[in-house]
Amino acid sequence: MKRTIPLLITALGGIVLIIASFIPFTLDWGEKASIWFDILAGVAFILGGGNLLKVHLRKVSDKQAGFGYSIVTLVAFIVMLYVGLVKWDVPPMEAHPNSSWSGEYRSVDSPFGWLYEYAFKPLTATMFALLAFYVASAAFRAFRAKNIEAILLLGTAFIILLGRTFAGVWMTDWIDPDGPISGLRIENMTVTIMSVFNTAGMRAIMIGIALGIVSTSLKVILGVDRSYLGSKE
């Protein structure tokens, strides 16, 4: 029973969504299933939060390696959750001065807005920006013209790197933009690579992925693949 009901729900949801895509009369069914999905996605936030607490509390309790990071995660999670949920110190809306919860909680005047602006925003931006340093280091150590494929990749990378900046325009500025060899201007080569070679390759990959998704989805809907239930089958 513990597994039969989830299997039935999965099969029913999948079949309804497939039917709704092909039969206009059943369009509403698909819409209803999508709304249920959206509601469940909202509930998933609670489950996600619960799971985060469980995993990190266990790490702290067992004093596993790096448990200090878990403490930071837990403190950050609880503080953000608290100030967001209770709208702590949110200035009331002008129209409702007596309702302390009615104001704009994302404003930097509120603790939630302040934490977002001065902690969350710079931290996430920093993490993403760090990629530039690691990519540069990796480019120096790993990008080697070892064979024909690597040389082709390297050449394409150079054209794209130059073509996405003014350097590409400047380097091939001597080629007449309306002349017979205008396609050799680096910015034009970039466009050709992106819209011809890249598009052809991406389409092939996407068609392959789509066929794989159809096959996997059918397995899930028909109950052949039960790995999402935590089964070892």
Next chain:
Amino acid sequence: MFEFFKTLDRRWIFLLMLLSVAVPILLQTTFPEKASAMAQAVFDEIDKLPEGSKILLPFDFDPASEGELGPMATAFTYHCAMKKHKMYFMALWPVGPQMIDEAINKVIRPDFPELRYGVDYVNLGFKPGNEGVIRVVVTDLKELYTTDDAGTNINNIPMMQGVDSVRDCDLVINVSAGYPGNKEWVQYASTAYPGEIILVGGCTGVQAPQMYPYIPNQMKGILGAIKGAAEYEKLVMDHYPRHITNAEGDQALDPKYTEALRRMGPQLIAHLLMIVLIIGGNIIFFVERHRGMQA
């Protein structure tokens, strides 16, 4: 010398990257930009619509990618406001509302104070459910969005009258940093309702190659990363320039609308550094291989 480069400490590379990005930022270096056909296609789709057209703007990105996508979000908002289009903001990312706030506070409130909330623009806020949200709003927007971001009943918002689904909008402009984003809007909106939902967008550089196969049928155009944003900014500023008086007392383009153009400076130097590093790494590789063969 060879040994130094062969065993180069990666902190030297980090320092070079820091300098190559920091120096052009500090010097405010800019380079001329020419709009590509792709940026032109995006611009034309917005520009050709008559005044008062309904534009849905899903901002599906976060502060991590704001450096790359923020300038185009600003430019899209400015272009729509200049054209007096009705703007419907929404988000599929939890911090999307903050990105919407940024655009509203940066563009609409200071430069278009005549635009009224609920009449000319509305913030519908964030809804969880990823592509599930798109599936619903393309058929019945009010089924999911019963209120706007501030909690106002959707039926009490004047500009929501006559907007029952995304199909009632004249254009969707999606700015996306990943999942859910451009791809999901293509799969569940513009592909499902061809001709009814017209989609253009902007995305990060990593996503752009994945979106090209959808152009021009399922997507009319896309701005790829800061380069796409800079080209689009150029088009917008050429057609709808906004000047301010700078510190020297001269008239200059408002810097907040040329942010992407300024970011092309660091991008140029950083890209050149990458090329130099790759070439340098390969020289070391080939010299080592040659020595190995001789030994």
